[in-house]
Every structure is written in structure tokens, then in C-alpha cells.
Amino acid sequence: MELNLRGTPSEVLPIDEASQLGHARRVAQRRAEGAGLDETAAGRLALVVMELGTNLLKHAGSGLLYLRAVPGLDCQGVEVLAVDRGPGFELGRCLVDGYSTRGTQGTGLGALQRLADVFDAYADARGAAILARVYPRGAARDLPLGIVQQPIDGETACGDAWHLVLQRGRLGVLVIDGLGHGSEAERAAQAGAAAYAGAPFDSPAPLFGELNRAMTATRGGAVAVAQYDAATGCLTFAGIGNIGATLLGPGKPRGLASLPGIVGNQFRKVQSFAYEDVAGQLLILFSDGLQSRWNLDDYPGLRHRHPALIAAVLHRDFRRGRDDVTVLAIALEGIRD
Ligand SMILES: [Mn+2]
Incomplete structure (x- = not known):
């Protein structure tokens, strides 16, 4: 297949308080429609956005959600990046469901990993960046x-x-x-x-x-x-x-x-x-x-x-x-x- 894709800017949403999460979910919904995600995939995307947004508030206090359509090799998907300047975390341990650096509920990274078709994360003392991409299930060949x-x-x-x-x-x-x-x-x-x-x-x-x-x-x-x-x-x-x-x-x-x-x-x-x-x-x-x-x-x-x-x-x-x-x-x- 061929791809000839005009780029678009990212949508960058500051997340400082829980009231902003609803807006983020609505933006994601629009992106899902634009990318042609089916209802199930759009539902997964909404959960991913809420989970990542909640994580930002809980573990870093604030941060940014970046949303964009991404070209897969067979179909479009939607990407969500959660980026913060929090204290970072030990990724391996956080991927075990239930582990939490705050003694509350888990970070939900395990759940994110199951909801997203592409999941990756990087964290150090300067903060964390978490990537989740949602494609129509089964159709994704992700581009690096x-x-x-x-x-x-x-x-x-x-x-x-x-x-x-x-x-x-x-x-x-x-x-x-x-x-x-x-x-x-x-x-x-x-x-x-x-x-x-x-x-x-x-x-x-x-x-x-x-x-x-x-x-x-x-x-x-x-x-x-x-x-x-x-x-x-x-x-x-x-x-x-x-x-x-x-x-x-x-x-x-x-x-x-x-x-x-x-x-x-x-x-x-x-x-x-x-x-x-x-x-x-x-x-x-x-x-x-x-x-x-x-x-x-x-x-x-x-x-x-x-x-x-x-x-x-x-x-x-x-x-x-x-x-x-x-x-x-x-x-x-x-x-x-
Ligand atoms: Mn310039």
C-alpha cells in the first residue's frame, strides 16, 4: 500500500485538575471519529485517555496529554501521549497491576497495556512519558x-x-x-x-x-x-x-x-x-x-x-x-x- 500523508499539529491538552478530563475525552472522541475508529476501539480510546489523565494528576500532579491521528500501514489510529515532569517511577514494577507509588490503587499501566494496541513508556528523574495508540483491532501495523x-x-x-x-x-x-x-x-x-x-x-x-x-x-x-x-x-x-x-x-x-x-x-x-x-x-x-x-x-x-x-x-x-x-x-x- 501507499501512504501520502499531510501532517497535522498535535492537540496538546494541559491536565491540572480532574475537571479537564471530560474535555480530553471529548477531544479524543472527535479524533476517533476522524480516524474512523469503530465503536469498540473508540471506547478503548476513551478509557485510555481517562486512565492516562488520571495518572498524570495522581502521580505527577499535572502534565500534558498529546492527541493525534497516526498513520498505521493499513489504517489510521489515534495516539495519546501523557507527558509529565513528576518524580518518575520504576516502570517494571508499575506494570504489575495493583502496584502503586502512592499506596492508593495501582497506576493502571497494566490496564493501559491491555487496552492499547501499542503501548510504551519512558521514565526517569525528569518525569515520565507514556504512549498509547489505538487502532481498529486486528488491523494495525504500527509505523515506528x-x-x-x-x-x-x-x-x-x-x-x-x-x-x-x-x-x-x-x-x-x-x-x-x-x-x-x-x-x-x-x-x-x-x-x-x-x-x-x-x-x-x-x-x-x-x-x-x-x-x-x-x-x-x-x-x-x-x-x-x-x-x-x-x-x-x-x-x-x-x-x-x-x-x-x-x-x-x-x-x-x-x-x-x-x-x-x-x-x-x-x-x-x-x-x-x-x-x-x-x-x-x-x-x-x-x-x-x-x-x-x-x-x-x-x-x-x-x-x-x-x-x-x-x-x-x-x-x-x-x-x-x-x-x-x-x-x-x-x-x-x-x-x-
Ligand atoms: Mn521557526
């Missing part, structure tokens, strides 16, 4: 993809855009940061994303030519494009402007370089870089709404958790808040369609 995208505080329009394409064993990923923020930045980013969707595997020079044309009437933006071929294990990367890109493999992290310029306005040339034998490695793309000084080695074990947790933890600890932010993490494995 994590996305957190959020507009600048106080805005609903998002000036960042992302796009994902899977086609005959090839993966294409795009991240755009439209100049500035707000609706004009959004218009620029979406114009680029629409052009990208039509030719995601063109070689970078003509592809950036297309993007440049599409974004010329807008204020333009920074663009990065990654193309991975599962058959050859080769990744090609090209970028103009300030999109961060890191490739994490067995050795040191590799930063993937972009050239200066603004797509839609002026840039002198595009240069693409090829990386051989990267099957199994992790690719992280991020807009400059995320600080760039993070190092995943500061989070022991996180590299091997679900990419959604990696995106969520980086967003929790390194987002600037005064710009739109996108963090996209994808494992270059298991993505053959």
Missing part, C-alpha cells in the same frame, strides 16, 4: 514514527508543516518551517507541503525547484527533505535553512547539514548528502522551535523506546515556546509497505 508539532503559544495557525510518504519500500519525509509564525507562515509551509506531496522522490535539485516555485508568492521558509530506500539502506538528505536533522546509529550521532537560504525567496543551490547502510538507524528532524543542544545519550535507554516517546521527551525538555515547533522521529526499519 513519532511526531509532536505545536504552534507558538497563543496561536492556532501553525507555521511548521510535515509530510510523510511511503511508496514501494521508499520513505519520504518533509519538514518545513514557514518564516515567522501565524497564518502567513502557515500559508508558506502548506504551499511547500502541497508541492512536495506531488513529487516526494524527485531528486533534490528539481524537488527544491518545485518547492521554491510553490512558495514564491509566500514569505517562504526553511525546508528539509529526507528520502530513504529500504531496498538499498541508503538515506538522502537535503535542506535549505534552519531545520535540524540528526541520524542516530551505533556510532556518534551524525548531524545532517542544510545550506543557508529561504525556499520561496532566495537560495543559491541545493546540495544533497547520501548516507549508506543506515537501516535500523533513527532519523530525527526538528524545526528551530526546538533547541538544538540536546543529546539523546543523556536519556539512557530512550533511543530504543518507541520514536513517539523520543519526540515527546525532546519536546518536553527542549521546546522554546516562542516559536512553532516540530519534532519528527522515525526509525528506518519496519517501514516496508
Whole structure:
């Protein structure tokens, strides 16, 4: 099958008190309908949201729920991430039903594990991140993809855009940061994303030519494009402007370089870089709404958790808040369609 998916921002809901849980459940309900979940799956999703929200209040005092539709290989699902800055917990023990750090009832992580089709968690002294994804039962082939995208505080329009394409064993990923923020930045980013969707595997020079044309009437933006071929294990990367890109493999992290310029306005040339034998490695793309000084080695074990947790933890600890932010993490494995 093929997937050509226009990205959307995450819905990020602060949870500080029990009265907010009803709202979270209603948002989840809308997401369930949007993703086409059947009634049973939507019911599981509602329970997952209530359980994760209650957990945030009980164990961390407060936190955030992130909700989004996620592309499975066969059908859409809905993802819920619970992220907090609480004291963390010992995951192995919490997965045994009934165990509690508070001496009250259990954390419910065991129940979550049974309700969700995909479940994973990461916790340390800085807090916890818990992932649950619900698909129509039996139809799920989960993608090892994590996305957190959020507009600048106080805005609903998002000036960042992302796009994902899977086609005959090839993966294409795009991240755009439209100049500035707000609706004009959004218009620029979406114009680029629409052009990208039509030719995601063109070689970078003509592809950036297309993007440049599409974004010329807008204020333009920074663009990065990654193309991975599962058959050859080769990744090609090209970028103009300030999109961060890191490739994490067995050795040191590799930063993937972009050239200066603004797509839609002026840039002198595009240069693409090829990386051989990267099957199994992790690719992280991020807009400059995320600080760039993070190092995943500061989070022991996180590299091997679900990419959604990696995106969520980086967003929790390194987002600037005064710009739109996108963090996209994808494992270059298991993505053959
Ligand atoms: Mn930006």
C-alpha cells in the first residue's frame, strides 16, 4: 500500500485538575471519529485517555496529554501521549497491576497495556512519558514514527508543516518551517507541503525547484527533505535553512547539514548528502522551535523506546515556546509497505 500523508499539529491538552478530563475525552472522541475508529476501539480510546489523565494528576500532579491521528500501514489510529515532569517511577514494577507509588490503587499501566494496541513508556528523574495508540483491532501495523508539532503559544495557525510518504519500500519525509509564525507562515509551509506531496522522490535539485516555485508568492521558509530506500539502506538528505536533522546509529550521532537560504525567496543551490547502510538507524528532524543542544545519550535507554516517546521527551525538555515547533522521529526499519 501507499501512504501520502499531510501532517497535522498535535492537540496538546494541559491536565491540572480532574475537571479537564471530560474535555480530553471529548477531544479524543472527535479524533476517533476522524480516524474512523469503530465503536469498540473508540471506547478503548476513551478509557485510555481517562486512565492516562488520571495518572498524570495522581502521580505527577499535572502534565500534558498529546492527541493525534497516526498513520498505521493499513489504517489510521489515534495516539495519546501523557507527558509529565513528576518524580518518575520504576516502570517494571508499575506494570504489575495493583502496584502503586502512592499506596492508593495501582497506576493502571497494566490496564493501559491491555487496552492499547501499542503501548510504551519512558521514565526517569525528569518525569515520565507514556504512549498509547489505538487502532481498529486486528488491523494495525504500527509505523515506528513519532511526531509532536505545536504552534507558538497563543496561536492556532501553525507555521511548521510535515509530510510523510511511503511508496514501494521508499520513505519520504518533509519538514518545513514557514518564516515567522501565524497564518502567513502557515500559508508558506502548506504551499511547500502541497508541492512536495506531488513529487516526494524527485531528486533534490528539481524537488527544491518545485518547492521554491510553490512558495514564491509566500514569505517562504526553511525546508528539509529526507528520502530513504529500504531496498538499498541508503538515506538522502537535503535542506535549505534552519531545520535540524540528526541520524542516530551505533556510532556518534551524525548531524545532517542544510545550506543557508529561504525556499520561496532566495537560495543559491541545493546540495544533497547520501548516507549508506543506515537501516535500523533513527532519523530525527526538528524545526528551530526546538533547541538544538540536546543529546539523546543523556536519556539512557530512550533511543530504543518507541520514536513517539523520543519526540515527546525532546519536546518536553527542549521546546522554546516562542516559536512553532516540530519534532519528527522515525526509525528506518519496519517501514516496508
Ligand atoms: Mn521557526
